Every structure is written in C-alpha cells, then in structure tokens.
Amino acid sequence: MSRSVPIPPSPGIAAPSAITDVTYRNYDGALKTHTFRWWPIAVATIRASVNRKKLGFWIPVGLSFLIYFFLGIMFYFNQNLRQQMSDTGNFMAAGPANPYALSLYQGMISTHLLVVIAAITVGASVIAADNRANALLVYLSKPLTRVDYLVGKWMGVFLLLAALTLTPALLLFLFFAVAYNSDGFLKENPTLILRVIAASLLPAAVHTSLILGFSAWSKTPRLAGALYAALYFITGILAGMVGSVLLQKDTENNNSKMTAIISRLSIDGVTDGIGMSIYDVTPDQIVSRMQGGGRRRRRNPEAEKPSSFTVQERPNLPIMLLIAGVLIAVPLTAAYRKVRAVEVIRG
Amino acid sequence: MVSTSPQLPQISFQHASRWYGQVIGLNDVSCEVGPGLTALLGPNGAGKSTFIKMVTGQLRPTTGRVLVMGEPPFANARVLGKLGYCPEIDSFYEEMSGREFVTQLATMSGYRGRELKERVDRSIERVGMTDRCDRKLGGYSKGMRQRIKVAQAILHDPSVLVLDEPLNGLDPVGRREIVTLMTTLAAEGCCVLVSSHILYEVEQLTDNILLMQRGRLLARGSVQDIRDEMDGDTQTPRHITLTVDRPRRMAADLLTLPSVTGVRFGIASQTHMEVETNDPRSFFDALPDITIAGDYTVENLQSPDDHLEAMLRILLNRK
C-alpha cells in the first residue's frame, strides 16, 4: 500500500530534492597517508608488470621454477649425491659438503640470465618512461618526497625480482624439509632457511639497483635496458678472461686469493661469490657436484686433478660485500641525483 | 633587403593537397598570401602544420602546386635563403649560449666574418636579447628561448617569414615587443605568416586571416570581408545584448523591425536585454532612430558574435 501523502520533513532538516546536484563538489573525505608513503608507487610498478602479460617477466619466472624443480628431481633420484666425497682420497676436498646447500646454490647460479631478462623487462622502463612523460611533476605535486618516489620504484622492482629468485628456492627448501626431515634435515640445517632468503634476495637487490640507476638516466626504456645488459655482459666476459689468464699464472705463484677476487669482478661473480659464503660451499664441492658426484670419482680417481679452468678458493667475503655494496649504492645515488634535478615548476 | 615585385604574391597554393596514407593533411587548398601580416587559424589538427611545412619546403604536395616567391620551396636553396622559419618546437643544443646558437645558424646560411657578426648582433638586438644572449640555452626561460628562435628566423632578412605560435611563453612585455617586431617587418614589405591560437592578439595584429579545418580552407581574406559576408547570411541568427533603462518598452519598438527575430530579457537584471536578428546590418542601421525617437538611455551595446572568436566558432560549426 503506497502513501499518497508525502511525508513532511522533520523540522530543521531540509527535504531532499528530487534532482541530484551534479555540479562539482569538493572531497572532504579521509586523506590519510599510508604509513609507507611509497607503497602506492610500489604497487603501481608491480601492477604494470603483472597485468600486461609481460612475457619477459613470466617466462623467466616459469623457467626459474622449472630449474629448481629439476634440481629437486635430480636430488631425489640420485642417492649418491648425498654421500660424501671425502672417502675417495680426493685431496682437494675441503670438508664434508652439504648436499642441500649445494643444490640450492646450484639453483642460484643457474638462474643468472633469467634475473637479467626479468630485470630488463620490469625495470628498464620504470623511471625512463616517467622521464619521457614528465611523470615526476605529478608525483612531486603530491605529498611525496623524491626519496619516496625512488623507494617505491625500487621496492616494486625488487619484489618482482625476489619473486623470481626467492619463491622457487623456498619451494625446494620446503621439498627438502618434507621429504628428508626423517633424515634430520631440519635439525642439521637450522640456519638454512635464513641462508636461502639472504642468498635469493641479494641478486634481486643488486640487479634492481643497477637497472634503476640506468633507467633514471635514460629517456627511453630501450637505452636503459641496453646499457644495463652491456654492463652485465661486458663485466662478465672481462672477468672471465682475466680470470683465466691469472689462473695460468696461478699454478706457478699460488696467488689464488687475488685470482679468486679478480675473476669474480663481474655482477654474477660478486653475487655468486657472496652466495658461496652464505651457503658455505667451496668451489671444488661445486665442481664435483657438477661433474656428477661421487660415482665417477670412484671409478676414475686419477681424473681428479685440480682443474685448470676453475678457481679453487672462495673469494674474500668482506671485499665481495664491499663490491656488492658499491653496486647497490652507486646507481641509487646516481638515480637520486637525476631525480633531484627535476623542477616541478619551471620559470 | 630583398624586395619582390609587388604584383606577385609571395606564397601561392594552387589546389594543393597532401595526405599521409589515409589521413588527409590538406584538401584542395588554393590561396595567395602577399606582403603584410596574415594569420593562420584553425583548431588543432586542422592542417596548419602541414600548410606551414609546405611553405617552408619540408613537404611537397601530393597533388597541386605550392609556390613561394614564384618557385616550389622544396629543397630549393634560392627560396629557403630568403625564407625565415620560427618553429613551435623547442629543442636546442642546451650547452650553447644563445649567441653561439644564432651564430651557428648564420654560418650555415653562408655568412662569414664581419657580416656574420653584424647580422647576429642585429637580430639579437631586434628581439631584445642583447643583454642575455651569452648565457647557456639550458638556463633560458621559455620566453627567452622563444626570442632566440625569432632571432634566427630574421637573421638573413627574409622576404617570407613563417612563425608558429611565436608568442608562446612570453610575458606581456615580451609579447608587445615581438608583436611590434612582426608589424614592423610586415610594414617593410615582408610576407609574415603567423599561426596562433590567441585570437585577441590576432585581432590586434592583422585583418588578414586564413581559416582551416580538417584540411580544408574555410575562409580567407580580411576579417571585415568575412564579417560582411556573414552579415549577409540570413540563416544564422546573431545575438546582440543591450543595457537600457526601459527594456520592455524598447523591445516593443524593436519588434516592429523585420530584421528582429526575437527578444529575450535578463533574469537577474532589470535592464538587460538580448535581441536576436538575422540581418545585423539592417538592425544596426535602424537602432539609432529607435533609440532617439523613444529617448531611451542605452548604456551598453555588445554584439559578441562580431568578435573573431565568435565568428570562427560559427564558421567552424557550420554544417
């Protein structure tokens, strides 16, 4: 039953009008800033890469999972890998090798190129496109500082790359924990989870900082990506070449400590070098693992001689950390200086 | 000062068309531009930049002809040597000083030695940058960059000068200075073509316009002539506003005129009146008699449709 008499408005309150007022009205709602002002920027950076079907990111992610998956399979089927090598008279053995750590380290070094490709895909345009579009003018006119801007961009790229490096590694760790806990996996390796995290986040941090630095100084994503790739490959090649040369001299002079450092003066060299220390593995253990493990050695002990192609020592950790620190700090400082030069209002 | 024969228009378009794939840049444009100041008007995307590029020899028409000083300007050193162009875009060698930049361009035009220096100094002085030309271009304000652009355009005393939004970024003082410069050059016989969106300045600059829309030339010639022609159009009503002491009485008198098609009164004001007419010429002729006969006190009479902006709007929205 409908009313035919309109309800009189209560005194003091105006009757609502039938026609909505659609002229501009000011917004007086909540305007709180996030505890981390940079968070929306990080989210936007991530969304830009995740939404757009960026194959250059998803394929490396997929491959990374695949690689760790295979490592797990290999580990499962190859019981011999879990035996120690020290019982075959290998005078190069530096101590019992931790097979779990070795597998995880193997995963780390197998995903180098994937990280680079992903970094270029999600990171090259992250500031370069903003430079071209003058986006910083928009950012700065809001309650954000230039540091917020950089932190947001960095976190966005970092979280994406960390997804690529950390997640598959954690899954492998989980597999070990589930499958081999009866063998005392967790009890014997209490700190392994922390090592996994540290070793996975390190390359993500280094590559994020580098690509961010190049992106900040370019107006086109392509240039930023090209310069970053150039740095990566050139340092890699140079370090490798110089390393081989030094190795020849090494067998005479036994100056392996310097060689260890110099041959790893590339981006991968630094991250791998630190990774070795984190996982507490030595080069010869890695070599043995890569060469198929104990089975071959038992059949052919004479073949086990110091390889002239690999460095036998772990590089000096403090120096590697220093170089990694430089690789992170220098591009970020450069990016900050570039961002600081942008004037919101030009006279 | 290079002079051309006064009979020959300096810019001549003869059924020139240009398209880029499917997109039409110019559609059968024919017009002639002689010495003096002519304004090139039209909404964004109307074809003004194509027009300008054809005049400055950067593009050739796909069909038809474009002649500047009697010859096609495309890759024509004779013509380009007498043509000055001040583009809209703003890219310089930021590390050079203003003077160095102008000198560089002067060298490219073939000047040397003392003549080079004199010409550079003179053109910098004409744009009012003498005291600031030794600073690096990177530190220039928009207005200063604009002046340097004009300086390089007038360097070689051109007989045809094309300026694309020349007053962009200039403060009111600078605008006056450059406007004076353009008017002086036009008075000296140079053919100055200016493209601008700022209609109130165009109105003050010149009476000669070229109006483009979607690649076609909608109107050309003197604003006066265009207005006369529009006056003769009895289909589009024009609106005229009046402030008078007794609007309704005056309205009764006005409604006796055949040229008046409607009258409206102000809502907020008791003295405001708006008359609609389809023959403004006759209306304005008859207005004084009616006002005097009825002894009305008219304080304000405006025909906003007479202004360039309203005229263009009517022309551009015509079906």
Added chain:
Amino acid sequence: MSIAAAVPSSAPNSLETDSPPPIAVVKELTVRYGSRTVLGNLSLTIPAGCTGLLGPNGAGKTTLIKTLMGFLTPASGEALVMGMNVATDALGIRQRIGLMPEQDCHIPGMSAVQFVAYAGELAGMPPEQAIRRAHEVLEYCGLGEARYREVETYSTGMKQRIKLAQALVHGPKLLFLDEPTNGIDPQGRDEMLDLIRDVSHGKGLSVVVSSHLLPDIERTCDSVIVMRGGQVMRQGSLQELSQTTELQYEVELLAFRDGFVQALAPQGGTLVSRQGSKLRLAFPPQMPNAGRALFEAARVSGTQIRGFRLAQRRLEDVFMEAIEQE
C-alpha cells in the same frame, strides 16, 4: 573582455558573514637561490576566490609558488598556506593543494581514469574513493568516454583537462594553475576558462592562476597580484584596479569616419585612441546620456555603431603601469 556574470552566493559551508579568510599569508619572506636573492622581504596575502598572479619573466612568481608548495625553504620570514607553515609542514600543504603544471605530464601506460585515481591515491585517498572520485572529476572536466583511453593518445586540450582533473581529485582547498590554456585551440580555451571560473566560485576552493594571457585572467579572476623583481607591485580586486578616473567609452564602428568624432565634439567628446574601427572616447564626467550622443553622431556621420560600453582600464594597462613604475 570579461562578460560580467553574477557571482553565485558564497559556499554553503562558510559560516562567516564577512569575507572568508585569505588562503595564504606571506610575511617578510626572503628566498634565495644560492647567492641570488629572488624574493626579498616579500609580504602579501592571497585572498580566497580566484586570484591571478602576474609578472614579467623572472619576477619571482615561480619561486613564490614553489615556496608556497613547500619545495623551497625560506631564508627568513614566514609563509602560511591554509594555516600551515611552509617550512615545517610541506607535505601537509601538498596534500591540500592541487597543482596543474605548465608542462605536459602524465603517468605512462595508464588510461585517464587510472591516472587520476592513482594521483588521488598518491595524495592519500583510499583506493575505492580514488576511483569513484576520479570518475566524478573527469566527468566534471568534460571527458566522457575518452577517459578509458590511454593518455598518450590525447590531444592537447584533453591533456590539459586531465592535468586539471589530477589536481582536483583529492579535493584540494587551493589550486595552482600554471598557464592552463597553453596550446589549446580557441574553443577549448573557452571551455577551460569556464571550468576555472566555475570551480573557483562557490565550491569551497580557491584558485591561483599564473598566466601571461591577460584576457584569460580578466575572465576568470576576481583579484590580481602583479610582481616584479621579487616584489609585489600591485595587488587588488579587478574591480578596483580597473576603475577609470574619467568617463570613457569603448566604441566599435562598422567603418571608421572622421565625421563621427567631429560630431561628438560639441558635446565634449574626444578621441583618446583608435585601433582600426575600435575607438576609445572620453566624455565630460556626469554626462547624462552618452549613448544617445553616440547614436546621434553615428546618424549624422553615416557610420554604423556595432557596440559600445563603459571603458575600464584593461588589465594590460594596469600591468604595464605596475611594472614600469620605479
């Protein structure tokens, strides 16, 4: 020239009966760039409503706006924007200010809605509110279906509107517009100026427009501040500043005839200046019916009057006088 329009009644949320408080107060402000003093002991107030900021290049307008937005720290003196101190509360100020920069700017790879919503989030709006408000503001700025397209595809006029939208989305109480009609064609410029006029009157929002195009300022602003060399040369409402001392009329004829001016002479009318068929005439003050005199003169001299009105000092004249004085 500006068309006199009735200004709508003041914002419903203003409870005072007298004029609302100024939106910014500057006291003896000194700002330096390195060793160069750009603003020296500057004092001014920016009233509520729409204010035009004028001055030749290098007058310090840019520096003033940057200081008011908290980008520059004053060397001495104080500047308060909506009660907040620029030296201590820069971020808080920027949360309540909207800036429409002069240069083209946008966030790459986003549609207009995404961009404006993102701008709102950056200012601190919750994401749902940001999207809702982005649509509202884009509607107000006249962007219909086009708002779902990417910003890179837009024309200049639309890009300017989006810049305005991103400045409005978080409901600022003060808006800085830097050359808002730059590059827009005449029709778009008209619409943008209407938008500015509308948003600055009766919506609880004050606007400062910095522009070199004086007729634009005349059309949108209620008051102006003229600066030169880091000082305020002239400040006041447009109405005050444009009053003339004598009775002058601007007359537009169809075609000029000398006889027209001569016919006015017996009544005391004189020609002040002429540009083509636009004349400026002076009459003795207190003259009762100047209109009638004009019509009679036209009839006698055979010309047609197309329009006339009481002359006001053009803003350009006010400006020139302000910056040329010692």
